Amino acid sequence: MPDLEPITALGSNAPRSLSSGSLTLEENAALALASVSLRRNAPKPSPFGLDLPGPGGWTGSQGVSAFWTGPGQWMIEGHHRADSDFAVEVATSCPGCSVTEQTDGFAAFEIRSSMGEKPILRLMEKLVNIDASRLSAGSATRTGLEHMSVFVIRRAPDRVAVLGMRSAAGSIWHALEVAILRLNAAAA
């Protein structure tokens, strides 16, 4: 049996992180993802007891969360569960729905602010073409970031997550890193 070592989306053994000013950027290698889509005339499921949100919404509790990705479609997030068969768990709790494993398709990056929401709003203004003040805590949306398609999730006033294509993890990291460093250079 070959001795294989798991690597993160950015190619190292441990998740990468960066701290600059009041902002911390972290690769979230432990996030499990599965998408749920309703079949025609199927009732809305409630995986892990979550009340699946409406358009533009994100909701979470007890280590799992969900956000709306399209009419009748949601992405379910399992925190610290990337090494488990999360899609099977989701499928069990969503009978009759189409469930697809997404963990290996996406790379997740978490950005935290130690000084409230203001640095997060300033950063989002630089990164994505959506109104940061209207993407309040509990919102998630898909948009473009430097020509890449990403999900932007506002987990809390001082926390935002960016989920993008795993194959473009390096480019997303670069975009986020440059924006954070420039923001803090401008503030200094």
Next chain:
Amino acid sequence: MLIPHPLLGLRDAQEFSYLGDASLLLRPDGMAENAAETFFPYVYLRENPAGLHRELWFHEQGDRSWLVVTRNTVTHEILGAELAGDVVARNRASRDGGDLA
């Protein structure tokens, strides 16, 4: 240019890609006797109005929905947007009307 997405609110037009005239939703019956005659205008002939135009836009970097957007081709003013699925359902309900309501 901002497009008023019926579910997500105002979104940048850069997130969308454009397909063309919304009359593409009115696909003729391919099994009908006169299918060849009806498919010729469906595939090749388009109005090119200076003014109001109903057109299909795809929210590619978004929720991946198809929209029917009403746009003024002279001023680029966007007068409204609705989900193409809703338009199709409405057309089906009043198929006798025929036109894009």
